[in-house]
Amino acid sequence: MNGDPAGDASAHPESHDLVARIRACRLCAERFAATATAHVPRPVVWFRPGARILIAGQAPGARVHASGRPFTDPSGDRLRDWLGVDEATFYDLDRVAVVPMAFCFPGYDARKADLPPPSICGRTWHGKVMAALGDMPLTVLVGGHAHRYHLGARGPVTQTVAAWRDHAPRVFALPHPSWRNTAWLRKNPWFEADLLPVLRARVQEVLNG
Template identity: 60%
Template sequence: MTVTDEIAACRHCADRFAATHTAHRPAPVVWFQPGARVLVASQAPGMRAHQSGKPFDDPSGVRLRAWMGLDEETFWNKEKVAIVPMGFCFPGYDAKGSDLPPPRDCAKLWRARALDHVGEVAVTLLIGGYAQDWHLGRGRVTDRVQDWRARAPHIFCLPHPSWRNTAWLKRHPWFETETLPVLRNTIQEALR
């Protein structure tokens, strides 16, 4: 049994998810294999990804693919792009309808093995605070995204591509004009 099979079968958080406002069952979204050139280290699948079994199968995925300069076929090609979130399952909503954070247990159980399974990649995208804190230690997302040149071309810190961050994007126009062109070129080179 491979690590991807083990993660897909994991039900470690069943009681936790049953106690959320959504009262759902675990359904790990496992989307990686050895040899990928780009690693997307993200937070956790949303409700739509939970239902479809495909990561970023929602408007945030549309925005992320645009940021990366990738079409759907390339983005969801596991030979090219590995998507390893901090939590493999949709964590659920709270009573107000907001996403809960990914359970820390998931990263403790699976992250190192998943990353070892993927192997060395050319480019890593650290999306949002949870992934950035895991890989880089505690810090502020805006500071890390703004300091992209310090880690490029191998690591890019990105805000979450959710519609909730539209105001952030408007306040920081340099992200689209300075960071994204370099990110797109770097990804294209990595996938050649």
């Protein structure tokens, strides 16, 4: 398993160039400098053509900004549990691609709440990334921002997730696995009872070819 998202440049030269361009992106430098965190851009890029599963997330958090790897936080632990995969599988670039709606940590506002993913990131990069990845057997949409971009969803997250059968087995819409959604999970027991077993079975089916 190669830990570099670009992998072998000779195998995917266009993808290697795209990864390098995203890593070098500084479009939001002034925006981030003006946040409460006053941080510099650090795009977290984790995809490679040939992956079987696309995790379409929201944006890196502070811990991911520090680690440079996606979902290296409690949200990632919960997401891997939802998918039924271990860390080695999740971080295998030949199997799983992680493409958030913004590649950089957006920072916090004055109340230390997460800022939304800057839309300029999606406008600049997502069409190119999706073209590089091609047709994915399974796409997992994590959170409302991903629902809106990939499904055109306009209703609340609960409504979109509750309609999961409309898009399965190729696409599954999930809530964000943040601890903030623990109460949501208690109020919606059908998510763990009905959706997750189907999702886990589909993950294994796709990973096993």
